[in-house]
Amino acid sequence: MADIGKVALIGGGVIGAGWAARFLLNGLDVAVSDPDPEAPRKVGEVMANAERAFSRLVEAPRPEPGRLTFAQSVAEAVEGAGLVQESAPERLELKQRLFEEIDRYAEPDALVASSTSGLLPTQLQAQMSRPERFLVAHPFNPFYLLPLVELVGGEHTAPETIPRAGAFYASLGMKPLHVRREIDAFIADRLMEALWREALWLVADGVATVEEIDDAVRYGCGLRWAQMGTFQVYRIAGGEAGMRHFMAQFGPSLHWPWTKFSDVPELTDELLDLLAEQSDAQAAGRSLRELERIRDDNLVAILHALRAQNWGAGETLADYEARLSARADAKG
Numbered sequence: 001m002a003d004i005g006k007v008a009l010i011g012g013g014v015i016g017a018g019w020a021a022r023f024l025l026n027g028l029d030v031a032v033s034d035p036d037p038e039a040p041r042k043v044g045e046v047m048a049n050a051e052r053a054f055s056r057l058v059e060a061p062r063p064e065p066g067r068l069t070f071a072q073s074v075a076e077a078v079e080g081a082g083l084v085q086e087s088a089p090e091r092l093e094l095k096q097r098l099f100e101e102i103d104r105y106a107e108p109d110a111l112v113a114s115s116t117s118g119l120l121p122t123q124l125q126a127q128m129s130r131p132e133r134f135l136v137a138h139p140f141n142p143f144y145l146l147p148l149v150e151l152v153g154g155e156h157t158a159p160e161t162i163p164r165a166g167a168f169y170a171s172l173g174m175k176p177l178h179v180r181r182e183i184d185a186f187i188a189d190r191l192m193e194a195l196w197r198e199a200l201w202l203v204a205d206g207v208a209t210v211e212e213i214d215d216a217v218r219y220g221c222g223l224r225w226a227q228m229g230t231f232q233v234y235r236i237a238g239g240e241a242g243m244r245h246f247m248a249q250f251g252p253s254l255h256w257p258w259t260k261f262s263d264v265p266e267l268t269d270e271l272l273d274l275l276a277e278q279s280d281a282q283a284a285g286r287s288l289r290e291l292e293r294i295r296d297d298n299l300v301a302i303l304h305a306l307r308a309q310n311w312g313a314g315e316t317l318a319d320y321e322a323r324l325s326a327r328a329d330a331k332g
């Protein structure tokens with residue numbers, strides 16, 4: 001977007017590095033502030049995988065990548081940045097302290113966003129003197145491929161902040177989803193947490209291995225979810241009478257013992273060992289970076305298939321490519 005040419009990243013771990021890739025590949029300059037001396041190496045490794053995946057994904061003229069720098073302080077990182085994206089560890093006091101500091105040094109009209117997975121924006125912005133420009137912008141790994149970014153405002157967020165941020169993230173090929181009510185864990189993590197609890201119970205109860213549970217997702221419901229979500233799939237499952245019929249048929253089972261959703265299995269050493277052992281066996285010696293590349297190639301293929309249908313996440317990709325082509329044409 002025209003008014004944001006530089007982004008400051010506060011925290012360059014898993015999420016910060018992923019954001020760095022999304023911004024740099026869109027031609028924006030990025031300054032990272034992270035006390036970890038290993039941060040440049042980690043960001044570099046993520047960038048290598050991201051460049052590979054992004055070049056396969058996008059079939060339109062891609063911008064020249066932006067410039068990546070590492071700053072010595074928050075003040076240095078935020079200088080001249082139109083967006084400050086915080087991705088520091090998930091600790092409220094630490095983030096509040098950082099937002100106070102960011103607020104002090106950031107450009108007056110800069111947007112200030114947190115990548116938090118579940119802390120509430122009203123709490124995060126509590127110590128800012130300009131909280132109206134603050135929002136949560138919660139992305140999904142791998143950030144350079146998955147379009148979703150949940151946007152959540154706090155009590156002191158100005159009404160114009162969410163659409164302004166939304167337009168910016170959309171210009172990067174993302175799909176902003178405004179979470180209109182401030183709730184713990186927002187929308188997507190609440191859904192994923194529900195599935196995760198059930199999956200842990202199935203392992204803890206000895207019903208299935210981690211691989212069998214992943215197979216149940218990837219050969220069936222996961223493919224449905226990727227393209228239609230859950231409600232529309234169930235509407236179709238209800239036949240011609242749609243959702244009413246579906247609820248009449250499966251509504252009663254909600255009261256049957258099909259789920260252990262509200263309980264959490266005790267995370268004993270035994271269970272943790274079992275999860276780790278089964279997960280190692282499932283990986284079959286593949287390294288983290290190898291698994292990332294397999295995941296990325298599969299996602300690129302799925303996104304291309306959805307683009308061919310002009311549907312869901314594929315429609316977002318097609319829109320993004322149209323923007324890139326228009327930008328390239330305008331440059332001549």
Ligand SMILES: NC(=O)c1ccc[n+]([C@@H]2O[C@H](COP(=O)([O-])OP(=O)(O)OC[C@H]3O[C@@H](n4cnc5c(N)ncnc54)[C@H](O)[C@@H]3O)[C@@H](O)[C@H]2O)c1
Nearest residue numbers: 010011012013014015033034036087088089090115116117
């Ligand atoms: N991991 C995920 O899948 C995921 C997804 C979405 C959002 N998030 C959120 O993103 C945030 C970061 O998570 P992560 O997984 O990248 O954690 P991480 O531990 O990989 O990275 C955090 C980074 O912050 C740095 N840091 C620590 N103190 C700092 C400071 N004072 N200033 C600047 N940087 C500092 C650390 O050195 C580290 O590199 C969290 O709020 C998390 O909830 C995580």
